[in-house]
Amino acid sequence: MNTWSQVADIQPLASKIITNSMEKGRISHAYLLQGERGTGKEAIALLVAKSLFCTAMQGIEPCNECNNCKRISSGNHPDIHWIEPEGLSITKEQVNHLQKEFSYSGMESNKKVYVIKDADTMTVNAANSLLKFLEEPSKQTTAMMLTENSGSIIPTIRSRCQVIDLKPLNPVHFQKQLLSEGMKEPDAILMSALTNSLDDAFERIGDEWFAEARTRMLQLVEMLAAKSENVYLYLHSHWLTHFKDRKQLDQGLDLLLLAIRDVLYYHIGNEANMTIFKSGNAFLEKSAMAFSQERLSDILNLILQAKRKIKQNVQPTLVMEQLVLQIQR
Incomplete structure (x- = not known):
């Protein structure tokens, strides 16, 4: 999903909430995206980042062609930081390092975005450190927390985020997609019950x-x-x-x-x-x-x-x- 119109086809509510905020210039300082694997959490986080940094926006749509958009797609933009578990957990040291990075001015603007994958794996100490970060949000900072289980996120963090629930993908729709990509029907039926990710489905089958x-x-x-x-x-x-x-x-x-x-x-x-x-x-x-x-x-x-x-x-x-x-x- 490279555009908000594509997101709207799969996750209409999430698309509407975020794009309405963009149109009003009221992007939240922190989002908590909850949904099963393959429901588009990372794609939405990338689109939010592109919408904030794109230099050739077309309405609410990032161009996907400018230098900023390309660097965000490749994971090389200096003002966008990704955190994911080291082993089983996201540690306090990772959050402290993030805070240190954000104490500096942006490399190319005053905007900064951080994305925390599997946010539910944060240790208690990591969550408490992040909480301090969220309590004093900068207008130029946007947080995107991604999780399959928002119930494991401490309530004090949840209360400081705009929570967006992503609906499970329609398995029948996903089966058709797998079949159109050349997967055999028995395998497509099984994979649509196990995952919502096209790449993951083909990786498992092979x-x-x-x-x-x-x-x-x-x-x-x-x-x-x-x-x-x-x-x-x-x-x-x-x-x-x-x-x-x-x-x-x-x-x-x-x-x-x-x-x-x-x-x-x-x-x-x-x-x-x-x-x-x-x-x-x-x-x-x-x-x-x-x-x-x-x-x-x-x-x-x-x-x-x-x-x-x-x-x-x-x-x-x-x-x-x-x-x-x-x-x-």
């Missing part, structure tokens, strides 16, 4: 690690359905050796969630919306016999709880051991 992840997920479901005594051995020797970090484990849980949901869909006759399995799959029918509709609903909630624990930095091995134990009760 990734050997992801292909193996699907295989190991199906093996785990099979062992859970059979109530195998070897499920814990499998968990440690095959599952945790493949899903080695929190991001990978979260993707594995996403796949597991979709597979269990498919089994529930099979139970209730909603096979048209399945993403992992196809109708008539013997493994699907076997799994449906192993779990009742009520139990499948319980398992879906257990997987969602496990995903939340991963985001809360609970030890991954413990999360998976508890999940398997709860499913096999």
